[in-house]
Structure formats: C-alpha cells, structure tokens
Amino acid sequence: MQGATQPDVAEVWRWLSEVPDPEIPVISLTDLGIIRDVEWQGDTLVVTVTPTYSGCPATTIINLDIEKALRDRGIEKLRLERRLSPPWTTDWLTEEGREKLRAYGIAPPVDGTAADGRLIGRAARLAGTSNLVIACPRCGSTQTQKVSQFGSTPCKASYRCKDCLEPFDYFKCI
Amino acid sequence: MTSLPDMTTPNVAGLARDAAAHARPVDVPTPDAGQEAVFEFLLRIGDNALILGHRVSEWCGHSPVLEEDIALANQALDLIGQCQLWLGLAGEIEGKGRSADNLAYLRDAWDFRNALLVERPNGDFGQTLMRQFLFDAFHIEQLRALKASADPRVAEIAAKAEKEAAYHLERSADLVIRLGDGTEESRARMQAALDLLFPYTGELFLDDATDEAVAEAGIAPLPSSLKPAWEQTVAAVLDEATLIHPGEVYQHKGGKRGVHSEYLGFILAEMQFLQRAYPGATW
Known part of the structure; x- marks a missing residue:
C-alpha cells in the first residue's frame, strides 16, 4: 500500500524523463512526447502512452521500459494505457530533445x-x-x-x- | 540501436499481461449499424493492410538497393501496425474473443476480405511500386474520409494511419514518375506494370450492401465516393511519368467478398504456417 508515501505526479514525470527511447537512446520518452498523461487513480498509477508509428517495433519495449523504471522506484500498482488520439506528431518533441538529436x-x-x-x-x-x-x-x-x-x-x-x-x-x- | 527486451528481468511478461488484463474499457457510443457490417468493413480494411504488408515484406533482403530494401521494410511495418489496430477493433466489435492475431493467423482464404490488387505477386520492382502507388492513392483518400467516422475508434485509427500513408504515397508516386519518365527499359516496365495491374483497381471502388450499411451509419465513406479524387491523383502522376492511362478496361473483382485469386492461399500458407502447425506458439 503506497498511501501517504505515494509519490507526486511531477516526481513520476521526472523518473520518466530518465527513461531513454530504445531506438534513439540520447532522447528520453518525455523528450519524444509520447507520455501523454500520468495520474493516480486511487492507489493505481496510470501512465498514458501514445505510439509513434502504428508498426513501430519499439512500442512493446517502451512499455516494458516504463514498467521496469516505475517498478524499480517502488510503484506497485501500475497500469499503462494506450491513447491513439490525437495521433502523435513530431511537433511534440521538446526543444531539448531536438538539440539532443542534432x-x-x-x-x-x-x-x-x-x-x-x-x-x-x-x-x-x-x-x-x-x-x-x-x-x-x-x-x-x-x-x-x-x-x-x-x-x-x-x-x-x-x-x-x-x-x-x-x-x-x-x-x-x- | 534497438535494445532487446531483458528476458532475465523478473516476470516482465507477467507484468505486461497484468497491465493488459486491467486495461480500462473505453466507453464508446454504439453507432447505428449492424455489428456484422462493421465487422466486415473492418476486415476489408485490415486485410488490405495485412496482405499488402506481407507482400511488401517479401522484398526484405531482396531489393535492388539498400535504401529501397529499408523503405519497403518500413512500409510493411506501417501496414502491419495498422492491420493490428483494424483487426484488433474488428475482434472487439465481433465480441467473440478473437484477437488481431487470431484473425490474421486462423482464418482461411475465403474469410479474407482484402482486394485482389494487394494479393498480386510482387513481380519485378516496377510491378511492386505500381501496385503500391495504385493502392496508396486509394488508401490516403479512404483514411482521410474515415477521420470523420461516426465511430471514434475508427476515426482515431484513420488519423494515425493517414500520416503514414501520406509518406507511402509520396514515395510511390515519386518513384513511378522517376521510373516512368526514366530510361526506355524502366518506362517499358512501368507501362507493363500499369497495364497488368490497372484491371485490379476497379474493385476498390465498388459499393455493396456492407458498404451501404456502414456508409448509412456514417462509419465509412461509400467506396465509389473516393474514386474522383483517386482518378485525379492517378491521372496527374501517370501524366508526369509519361505513362499511358489504360482507360476503360475489364475489372476483376471478388476479393472483398472472399473470392480470391490462387495467390492468397500461398501467402497464407507462408504467413500462417507456424500458428497452424504449433497452435498457440509464442516466443
């Protein structure tokens, strides 16, 4: 039971900003703009992820990486949700992410x-x-x-x- | 570089299954169309992506140049990814517990609903590109129209797929132009490919009772309504490619109601072998 020790959402975002993209490890999942939402629903942490390309083979790995990163930080109840809409766009890449790519x-x-x-x-x-x-x-x-x-x-x-x-x-x- | 999943991490597969089992059902208004017609429509669009994706993937390791090999493999990935979304939704709407994998691997040829065009053999590189172009020019119009679907699940898949299809069309049109307006040899091959494949395009725009039912419910456009825009794109590109439009020619049909050419069985034999021989096999 996480209860009072439940980490706040900003903390979770910080953790996710340290998870590298499996294909282009210089940028993080948050740089890529694919984490659409992080919220607590009761005692369950819900992370909403949007896929980049429909057939991107990294999608499964990304989900496993998120799970692993959050489990390692002690999150016990976790649910990943897929959101297709609005579809991911490269406009969501952060400025920092663009510089890292370059x-x-x-x-x-x-x-x-x-x-x-x-x-x-x-x-x-x-x-x-x-x-x-x-x-x-x-x-x-x-x-x-x-x-x-x-x-x-x-x-x-x-x-x-x-x-x-x-x-x-x-x-x-x- | 792609990092492979760390198989030694405790219970990663279990975690993934757990996450899937707790996925929240989405509350979606039920559009006013027979479930069967919607299922049928989703098979048609999903099977087009699946069979073309498989055909294109056959080039992997065989393309004329490395860049084309990579481009074709990427397109195949996009199409298979789209197919997973469409067939996943089809299974959900059917409500009999069939997943996208079930539908892809455990149906026989007569249950497939793809157009005959996409099961045509790859032939030479020119035929592969011409087939891709003729399909892409249709696909983009279909996806654009589907973005306005009354079923939000259909609309969101279409919005995602449209962006990918735009790249496919840009590439296939560009190559049809370059090879058509190319050497004597490349032009002759592109013209032959066009003459061979054009008789398989008419089926894409035929309306039947299923199409009318889903169009009536605002879920999908009537295929015939997509034809003017397709013709415009095709005419413009063929013109720039210096290729001669075949005009009014006999049109083959049958794929979308399950009457296929002999080629589909061979595709399925290869694609489904593993799941047929070792049911439920995973890795």
Missing part, C-alpha cells in the same frame, strides 16, 4: 514539412519554391540531399550532406 547526428524534424500525399512537396521543389531545408547535423550546411524517404527506423529518412559528404538521418515530420 548533437547525436540526427537532423531534428522541421515543423510543417510532413508529407501530405498530394505531392505538394514535389511540386514546390519542381517550381523551385520549396522551403524544405534540412540542415546537416554535423556541419550545419543546408546543401543536403534526400537519399531515401525511409531510414534506419520508421521515423527517419536518409539524407546526405553535399558539403561535408556525411550521410545522416533526418527525423521525419509526421
């Missing part, structure tokens, strides 16, 4: 560049009006080139820097 060599998502399936991006590129500039996370050059829409994980695309010649991952906007 320092790790992954270009962070640029707001407003998500695909919309209507080839607007392509049309804009053809017309020379694209504002989609993905800066190289290593040298900062904006002379970069997309190699593939999909990268080493579902959330990333592959890019190449035309100045320093390094290949790098870009965390796609979604």
Whole structure:
C-alpha cells in the first residue's frame, strides 16, 4: 500500500524523463512526447502512452521500459494505457530533445514539412519554391540531399550532406 | 540501436499481461449499424493492410538497393501496425474473443476480405511500386474520409494511419514518375506494370450492401465516393511519368467478398504456417 508515501505526479514525470527511447537512446520518452498523461487513480498509477508509428517495433519495449523504471522506484500498482488520439506528431518533441538529436547526428524534424500525399512537396521543389531545408547535423550546411524517404527506423529518412559528404538521418515530420 | 527486451528481468511478461488484463474499457457510443457490417468493413480494411504488408515484406533482403530494401521494410511495418489496430477493433466489435492475431493467423482464404490488387505477386520492382502507388492513392483518400467516422475508434485509427500513408504515397508516386519518365527499359516496365495491374483497381471502388450499411451509419465513406479524387491523383502522376492511362478496361473483382485469386492461399500458407502447425506458439 503506497498511501501517504505515494509519490507526486511531477516526481513520476521526472523518473520518466530518465527513461531513454530504445531506438534513439540520447532522447528520453518525455523528450519524444509520447507520455501523454500520468495520474493516480486511487492507489493505481496510470501512465498514458501514445505510439509513434502504428508498426513501430519499439512500442512493446517502451512499455516494458516504463514498467521496469516505475517498478524499480517502488510503484506497485501500475497500469499503462494506450491513447491513439490525437495521433502523435513530431511537433511534440521538446526543444531539448531536438538539440539532443542534432548533437547525436540526427537532423531534428522541421515543423510543417510532413508529407501530405498530394505531392505538394514535389511540386514546390519542381517550381523551385520549396522551403524544405534540412540542415546537416554535423556541419550545419543546408546543401543536403534526400537519399531515401525511409531510414534506419520508421521515423527517419536518409539524407546526405553535399558539403561535408556525411550521410545522416533526418527525423521525419509526421 | 534497438535494445532487446531483458528476458532475465523478473516476470516482465507477467507484468505486461497484468497491465493488459486491467486495461480500462473505453466507453464508446454504439453507432447505428449492424455489428456484422462493421465487422466486415473492418476486415476489408485490415486485410488490405495485412496482405499488402506481407507482400511488401517479401522484398526484405531482396531489393535492388539498400535504401529501397529499408523503405519497403518500413512500409510493411506501417501496414502491419495498422492491420493490428483494424483487426484488433474488428475482434472487439465481433465480441467473440478473437484477437488481431487470431484473425490474421486462423482464418482461411475465403474469410479474407482484402482486394485482389494487394494479393498480386510482387513481380519485378516496377510491378511492386505500381501496385503500391495504385493502392496508396486509394488508401490516403479512404483514411482521410474515415477521420470523420461516426465511430471514434475508427476515426482515431484513420488519423494515425493517414500520416503514414501520406509518406507511402509520396514515395510511390515519386518513384513511378522517376521510373516512368526514366530510361526506355524502366518506362517499358512501368507501362507493363500499369497495364497488368490497372484491371485490379476497379474493385476498390465498388459499393455493396456492407458498404451501404456502414456508409448509412456514417462509419465509412461509400467506396465509389473516393474514386474522383483517386482518378485525379492517378491521372496527374501517370501524366508526369509519361505513362499511358489504360482507360476503360475489364475489372476483376471478388476479393472483398472472399473470392480470391490462387495467390492468397500461398501467402497464407507462408504467413500462417507456424500458428497452424504449433497452435498457440509464442516466443
């Protein structure tokens, strides 16, 4: 029984901010913005998590990592809930998370560049009006080139820097 | 790098099962449509994702270049993930205790409701891409319309899947254009792929009694209502790809009512083997 020793919600958020993303361990689950809610329902701690991509293989691992982190802190009654709506967006990545990504060599998502399936991006590129500039996370050059829409994980695309010649991952906007 | 689950942690599987057992049932208003029609509709959309996801995953380790291999595997993952959500909801609505896994692994071909297009063999890379493009252009319109579904569970899955499908369409359209408007060889292959696959697109837009029932209840759009937007996308992309639109051609149908081509059985034989041979096997 946790009763009077029940840790407050802010404390739980702090603990979760120390749980790394299993695919990109430089950022935490709270940096990623996938923890949607933490609340006590009576003596049960309820953590609401939203998946990034429907088929992201890390989802199961993330749930296990959350369980383990909280059990290790002495939480006995715990329930994880999945929330699909509103769907996760890279807009929820924290500023700190974006900087950590960049320092790790992954270009962070640029707001407003998500695909919309209507080839607007392509049309804009053809017309020379694209504002989609993905800066190289290593040298900062904006002379970069997309190699593939999909990268080493579902959330990333592959890019190449035309100045320093390094290949790098870009965390796609979604 | 992915870290594997720590199997030595005490009772992790038990904790996960415990968490699942205490999942709070969501209080959702019941939309006004026969449960059977909704179940059927969810099988159709879930099976499309499952079978196409499986087909695309067959490329893993065989693609022409590494980036394409990764891209195809990622798309397959997205589709299988979406399928889990759709079939999970189908099982919930059916109310007979069937999970997404049960529905995927323990139904036979005649109980599958995917369109014939998605069970077509991969063929060459051009056929795979053309099939993907023709489907993606439909999928995005279907998901967009489903975001307004009267059933919030359908709407939220659609909102999530739409974002992924947008990337699929952007990629497949881009490659159809690049290969169509490419070399003599690549253009010939893309035209052949288009001529081969176009007769399987008509089924996507056919309305039947199930479609009418779910449309009446505001759960899903009538398939025919999605056709103008699809045609517009297809015409624009084919035009830019310098490919010739096949026009009005004979259209095959049957998949959405369980009448499949011979290919589905082979897919299921591979996909379901483990659960059929060793029922309930887990790892």
